[in-house]
Amino acid sequence: MDDDGVHWDYSKNSNNMFAGGFMLVSSKVGLAVGILTVVVAIVCGWWWHYVLLKESKARTSSNKKAPLPPGSLGLPLLGETLEFLRLTQANRSAEFLNRRVAKYGQVFKTHLLFSPAVSVGAPDGNKFLFANENQLVQKSWPSHVKKLFGPNSLMNKTGEQHKYVWLLDVPGHARRIFTSFFGPDGLQRFVPRMDKMVRTHFVQFWEGKDEIMAFAIIKQFTFALAADLFFSITEGPQFQSLERDLFTLSQGIAQLPLDFPGTSYHNAKLSRNRFLCTLDTIICQRRKDMEEGKVSSQHDLLSVMISTLDQDQDQLATNEYIKDNILMFLFAGHDTSVSTLAGVLKYLFLNPQCLEQVVKEQKEIAIEKAGSSLNWDDTRKMKYTWQVMQECLRLQPAVEVGFRECIKEFEYEGFTIPKGWRLFWHLGRSHMSPQIFPNPERFDPDRFEGLGLPPFIYMPFGGGPRICLGAEFARTEMVVFLHYLVLNYEWNMVDPNEGVVRSPLPVFQKGLLLKIRKKQPLEVH
């Protein structure tokens, strides 16, 4: 296909392939080939009709206006998805962008994950996307992912419904639920509880060991912490079943949506149902405990949600809403924090001078605290530790790409963007810009000291109305974890060259095996 991406004629080929397939039906192999051929013919026909024709129409209708962005739509149906996924998986997605930017410029078209897509470039394109959320573009997930999150999930809300949920600060409306828990005011109350969870974690999973599979252990930690703060369950059969189901569900999201017994997607759907059943039981028990005055309305996210939402809706609707959103928060906040914390462990091991500074900062805080629990103010004093995490998120962002759907045809930078196309922001290039980040390959937390960076270039938590709701939560849980880690343990990566792949979030290929050694207790009195 050429750059304009419209010169396919599948009608003839489709007929030939169809006829060819039928000549072989006398044998089983022939039948299989025949079926395959029919499927290929249908797929090609679909591609011709819906994608190329749509693009051709878009071009014709926009002839008098601006042209479509330059670029290629790649192969039928698959577009340029395979190259994109291959490079993304190998953690080299910047190459995909760099090649195209060099050839076409910052704004180019491609075809990814079954849809024509336009890369808008940073910072102007990102700024444009975030400023036009709900006007020209909207967050869109593939329909199979939408089903897994459920109809009430914040992730599936757009436009007014999304605003209603967490943008409008109207008393009695739902934004209060999320900000009253995830905003700084809400989180402050939970730092001592995070502190307790982290200490327990180290006693249970690190004490007495000289080797650990860090990735799996951090995964266990972030799930346990979230399960405690969201619905106060930290062990037992319910805990294990929720953990297992969340894992299976996360795996299904990243796979092709083939829905028959045995496929990842099918299993993910089953896991979602089981997960919601378990949550139902937990919610039911909680209502009882709250009615009997055993648990306060501010005890955890679940209590906050029940007490706020019950004022506006009936209990059944509230339960559905709570279940979908707790599932979403667990999903959104789990692997993101795991890959970031694991990345920090790697970068600190590879950069001992940075580790030394983190230890110094944390020792000063520990001496001041003299053994008492960390609080919110302590976590905000951990400035260098936060810079280390920011630098890790620059080099290894947990979420590297975000898609929006064009909801109304518009012109951008002299190009027409047809309705229904996707637009995407991508951190692979902007986080490695040598103009903004001198020596971009170097791990250098000091670059985050002092003044902020130009907006819409460094954005590991996204931006605009859909900026990460759990950013403060993530920062707080990670600095508390690092506080106790660096004070109590030294670690060596068994394989310092261990590769990181994306699936789609960063994963250590061998699980980040660490040799650990307990330090002498710090003299704090």
Ligand code: HEM
């Ligand atoms: C290092 C950790 C994390 C990173 C790097 C991260 C990154 C992001 C990014 C980039 C987005 C925006 C996606 C887009 O615009 O397409 C996002 C959205 C979101 N994040 Fe996070 N996240 C992290 C942790 C968390 C945690 C701990 C939670 C909650 C417990 C959370 C909850 C959410 C939610 C609910 C959204 C969707 C907001 C909306 O659509 O309105 N995240 N996150």
